[in-house]
Amino acid sequence: MSSLLLSPSDLLDQISTGFYRRGVDYQRSGRVLSSATQHRGWSAIVTGRVSGSGDHVYTVYVQLERDAHDFVSVDGDCSCPVGYNCKHVVAVLLEEAQKRDAGTAVGPGEGGAASPDNTLLETWAS
Numbered sequence: 001m002s003s004l005l006l007s008p009s010d011l012l013d014q015i016s017t018g019f020y021r022r023g024v025d026y027q028r029s030g031r032v033l034s035s036a037t038q039h040r041g042w043s044a045i046v047t048g049r050v051s052g053s054g055d056h057v058y059t060v061y062v063q064l065e066r067d068a069h070d071f072v073s074v075d076g077d078c079s080c081p082v083g084y085n086c087k088h089v090v091a092v093l094l095e096e097a098q099k100r101d102a103g104t105a106v107g108p109g110e111g112g113a114a115s116p117d118n119t120l121l122e123t124w125a126s
């Protein structure tokens with residue numbers, strides 16, 4: 001009940017299908033250089049760096065917030081020309097979801113206030 005789940009449908013509601021697909025490709029091809037999650041109660045901050053086209057490295061900063069209807073809003077800023085909820089944002093979110101799956105996600109304690117059953121991202125990729 002205190003989990004913060006971001007489902008693929010939440011993402012697709014807020015991010016265009018084209019960006020979503022390209023984000024999946026980016027994540028699969030290992031373009032996410034680093035990523036991290038900080039839980040803050042009902043919200044979370046996900047940050048990361050993504051290798052873009054050419055030599056560019058883009059910085060991603062995503063705010064996730066869950067409302068009373070369990071809908072998780074995605075507010076993703078990126079340093080690329082698109083700048084908002086782009087493929088880089090998708091790639092970083094997927095990378096974090098995969099880390100959770102592998103059991104190496106940033107756990108509670110590192111940010112302080114998170115409860116043990118706080119879950120940021122539902123794992124869906126494949």
Ligand SMILES: [Zn+2]
Pocket residue numbers: 058078079080081082083084086087088089
């Ligand atoms: Zn971007």
